[in-house]
Amino acid sequence: MTTIDNNNYELWLLRYAEDELTAVERETVEAWLADHPEAAEELALYSEAPRLERDETVRYAAVPQQSTEPLWPALLRWSAAAAVVLALMVPALRMGTMGQLEPQEPLVIAAAQPPQETRNSRATRTPRAIRESRETRATSPAALLEDTLPSIASVDSIPVIPAIDSIPAVDTTPSFVPSTSIIVYTPAPDTVYTNTLIVYDDSRPRLRDIASEWVEDTPVAKFIRHNISPRKAVLIASR
Amino acid sequence: MTAKEYNKGVRLWADDAMRFAMRCCPSRPDCEDAVQEALASLWSHRDEVPQAKGKSYLLSAAYRSLMMALRHSKVVQMHAEQTVTEKVQQPDERFDLREAIEHSLQSLPEVQRAILQLRDVEGYSYAEIGETLSLSDSQVQVYLFRARVNMRKQLKQLGYDNNR
Numbered sequence: 226m227t228t229i230d231n232n233n234y235e236l237w238l239l240r241y242a243e244d245e246l247t248a249v250e251r252e253t254v255e256a257w258l259a260d261h262p263e264a265a266e267e268l269a270l271y272s273e274a275p276r277l278e279r280d281e282t283v284r285y286a287a288v289p290q291q292s293t294e295p296l297w298p299a300l301l302r303w304s305a306a307a308a309v310v311l312a313l314m315v316p317a318l319r320m321g322t323m324g325q326l327e328p329q330e331p332l333v334i335a336a337a338q339p340p341q342e343t344r345n346s347r348a349t350r351t352p353r354a355i356r357e358s359r360e361t362r363a364t365s366p367a368a369l370l371e372d373t374l375p376s377i378a379s380v381d382s383i384p385v386i387p388a389i390d391s392i393p394a395v396d397t398t399p400s401f402v403p404s405t406s407i408i409v410y411t412p413a414p415d416t417v418y419t420n421t422l423i424v425y426d427d428s429r430p431r432l433r434d435i436a437s438e439w440v441e442d443t444p445v446a447k448f449i450r451h452n453i454s455p456r457k458a459v460l461i462a463s464r
Numbered sequence: 465m466t467a468k469e470y471n472k473g474v475r476l477w478a479d480d481a482m483r484f485a486m487r488c489c490p491s492r493p494d495c496e497d498a499v500q501e502a503l504a505s506l507w508s509h510r511d512e513v514p515q516a517k518g519k520s521y522l523l524s525a526a527y528r529s530l531m532m533a534l535r536h537s538k539v540v541q542m543h544a545e546q547t548v549t550e551k552v553q554q555p556d557e558r559f560d561l562r563e564a565i566e567h568s569l570q571s572l573p574e575v576q577r578a579i580l581q582l583r584d585v586e587g588y589s590y591a592e593i594g595e596t597l598s599l600s601d602s603q604v605q606v607y608l609f610r611a612r613v614n615m616r617k618q619l620k621q622l623g624y625d626n627n628r
Contacts, residue, residue: 236602239609267613274612275565275619277487277584285482285499 229257238268465510465518473518474503480519480586481526487581488574494533502526523586524596527578534574561624568618576611579604 229237234257240246241254258265465473481502485495502525506513513521569577578597582588588596590604599607 235606235609239605267609270613270616271609274616275561277565277569277580279585280483280486283479283483283486285478285496 229253234261234264238264238271242268242271465513465515467510469515469518470507470510473506473515473522477519477522478503481522483585484523484578484581485526485530487569488527488578489530489534490570494530494537498526498529498533501529520592520596523582527597531574564619564622564624565615567622568615571618572611572614576607576614579608580611583608
């Protein structure tokens with residue numbers, strides 16, 4: 226290491242405090258500290274500073290926590306469940322009705338399917354609401370990630386992509402007025418397009434919809450339509 | 465990294481990533497967004513990221529995302545004159561030591577808080593911290609030194625003279 230001076234003394238002091246210096250280097254630092262009491266005071270502050278501790282109360286809620294329950298109660302429950310299933314299946318086997326039993330869809334795969342629209346729900350929704358529902362699904366990060374999923378779904382192959390950020394169905398009426406300021410953040414952080422509108426709140430409006438409906442021919446709308454991918458637009462809108 | 469390794473990693477690292485994000489930014493929604501984006505990024509780059517580097521990649525991605533969000537919120541604040549991040553607790557009440565440490569941390573720049581978290585809680589080396597935060601070893605050491613000194617000064621101002 227080079228000689229100690231006012232430009233690099235912090236490095237020297239840190240290594241001194243962490244006991245990373247040789248005996249000769251330690252003597253050099255101590256000699257320098259004798260002439261620089263303010264630096265010696267900093268070294269004392271550094272040494273007295275408390276170390277941070279892990280805060281176990283902070284959790285990422287979207288990921289299911291590992292169970293700390295002992296294994297045997299779970300095994301007991303599963304055994305009981307298996308016994309009940311067997312007890313129900315035996316009469317069915319005896320009656321020769323096994324062929325009539327419908328195979329059940331695995332829960333994991335069922336959970337990954339989009340909600341099915343019923344005839345009633347479609348009938349009571351406007352065409353615009355139906356279109357927006359489709360667009361929301363098509364541009365949500367979760368939907369995009371589904372495209373990259375392995376083709377055979379299993380418990381281990383389905384990624385844990387927590388659903389916190391899945392874009393909720395947005396109200397058909399935007400919660401802003403045309404005069405609201407809009408700020409568009411581009412992939413290059415230094416370029417900020419300021420023109421007219423955007424609301425950054427929990428409603429998380431979709432930029433592409435905003436662009437098409439509210440600022441049809443402005444540079445902002447053109448920029449969004451031609452330069453921001455649907456995924457990027459979703460990420461921007463979700464901030 | 466396989467899908468199985470990814471899922472295992474998410475369960476192991478998501479809380480650490482959240483703790484790291486919360487250390488850098490007091491707004492929980494912003495932190496959850498950052499961790500979410502980091503997880504999505506890890507999933508899409510899983511073929512390039514080995515299992516051993518998964519956590520480091522996750523923390524790094526969360527940090528980048530958080531810094532972008534913070535820059536964004538500062539600009540929005542400037543334009544819309546509204547507060548985006550949660551207010552920091554004011555020092556006009558009596559703190560216990562834990563609260564005092566949290567308060568003193570809030571006065572530090574984000575990068576220094578991030579370094580303290582990675583060093584003290586995650587136990588990272590200077591090189592690993594530098595890799596995670598895109599800093600040189602020397603920068604990491606200087607920021608770490610300043611962070612501890614400034615934190616200790618803040619604690620003194622709050623009346624904690626002999627806390628070790």
